[in-house]
Amino acid sequence: MPFSTASHASLAAYANAGNSLILEHILDTDGWLETLRDLLADHDVFFVAVHCPLDVLIEREKRRGDRPAGSARRDYETIHAGKVYDLELDTGEGIDANVERLLAAWRTGARSSSFR
Template sequence: MAQVIFLHGASSSGKSTLAKALQARIEKPFWHISIDHLRDSGVLPTERFRSGEFAWADARHAFFDGFHASLAAYADAGNDLILEHILDTDGWLEMLRRLLERHDVFFVAVHCPLDVLIDRETRRGDRPAGSAQRDFETIHVGKLYDLELDAGDGVDTNVDRLLDAWRCAKRPSSFQSRTKVD
């Protein structure tokens, strides 16, 4: 059984920063996995999607199905994961729950104030305008977490809280309880 620490939050909420700090401090060798890693590595023909030569809408479903299946494959092979992801599509939570059911998933909400999200999104320039606000308003609805963090509390404080909660091994989240809370 692999351990998966699933960081779930809006675009630009600080998931990557938290994941890197967590990976540097956790006592086991966890992989840090995200969609951004794939995008930034050149796996996707990003420029051709941006130019309109290829339609992202046509490729998105297969891309995410492959990404989700790869997470299960990594965990099934015995790799512990720090996953940062945004569950912004109906059915993804249920799919990942099924794919990762044999593993210990610690589901963490990463909250960030809307004004900060919008500012970060603007400064980054690699997100569609408005995605942070849309995520802020929707992605945490109906999810039950093992831990909820506020990015405003600072990375070190949040890593401390996360490690303390993760080590206690209580898992009431959407991944363990098989229930959905509105």
């Protein structure tokens, strides 16, 4: 079984056992969003996009040294394509502002993302 399949199944198992989860996951592989949507269909999923300026991503890519050159730009241009989020945040707005926005949006209970 591929690691991603097992990892996704374990997330569903945690949620099905009554645990609340906060998950950071880059859905960069075809089918992962649909798999998670199916596995978590019985749970309240609040789907949030986190955006970061391209120049910051490119600098991080260089500093890490373990990423193929150009992968930051490729991800920046494609990672959010076709996905609908309950909330979109921008790292340039700062942590405090983003936390406030996230909590306020989550508390409304409104959900209209790709998970619905």
